[in-house]
Amino acid sequence: xxTDTFDWNRTLREQVEFHWKHQLRDRLRDLxxxxxxxxxxxxxxSVRPRGTSSAPIQAGTGEFTIDFGFPEPDPAPFTTIAWxxxxxxxxxxxxxxxxxxxxxxxxxESWAYAGGAKTxxxxxxTQLDTWLDGVQGLGNTALTVPVGAKEPYPDAPMADLVLHIxxxxxxxxxxxxLLRDLYLHTHATNGEAR
Numbered sequence: 001x002x003t004d005t006f007d008w009n010r011t012l013r014e015q016v017e018f019h020w021k022h023q024l025r026d027r028l029r030d031l032x033x034x035x036x037x038x039x040x041x042x043x044x045x046s047v048r049p050r051g052t053s054s055a056p057i058q059a060g061t062g063e064f065t066i067d068f069g070f071p072e073p074d075p076a077p078f079t080t081i082a083w084x085x086x087x088x089x090x091x092x093x094x095x096x097x098x099x100x101x102x103x104x105x106x107x108x109e110s111w112a113y114a115g116g117a118k119t120x121x122x123x124x125x126t127q128l129d130t131w132l133d134g135v136q137g138l139g140n141t142a143l144t145v146p147v148g149a150k151e152p153y154p155d156a157p158m159a160d161l162v163l164h165i166x167x168x169x170x171x172x173x174x175x176x177x178l179l180r181d182l183y184l185h186t187h188a189t190n191g192e193a194r
């Protein structure tokens with residue numbers, strides 16, 4: 001293998017593209033609103049209609065807000081599929097798309113959170129496409145450039161940020177799949193668990 005011509009950019013993108021295309025997209029596409037909002041434990045943080053949360057912070061600009069606390073309580077509250085998708089869409093992807101790839105400004109406070117599973121899926125797919133297009137546009141050389149002051153570790157190379165975001169995506173979207181499995185196996189259909 002010639003390390004001077006090896007396409008690290010393609011390798012990094014494929015880490016998430018493969019996971020999305022072959023494992024996640026079809027599993028999440030038919031997510032229902034009941035699953036999206038389902039809380040397996042009392043007091044879980046979620047995305048809720050404005051004014052209905054008891055969390056210390058309710059962030060968002062639309063009809064729905066996401067539960068937060070700062071500092072985060074210890075132990076941290078359990079989070080629903082809606083919350084986890086909100087975190088991935090905004091905190092993992094949209095904020096980085098704005099900082100590095102020309103996406104519109106985004107923050108937990110300024111986001112219009114999805115009031116249903118289909119809208120959340122569409123937001124996720126849009127942000128993921130923007131991220132992957134942005135990473136593709138970097139090429140191999142730009143992966144070695146420091147990420148800059150918009151990130152907590154400004155001297156780290158862009159490749160480190162790409163790997164971090166991909167770990168976050170795989171981690172949190174796997175949690176969403178596990179919660180979905182738990183929901184499907186604990187909600188009876190015709191007297192049997194699905």
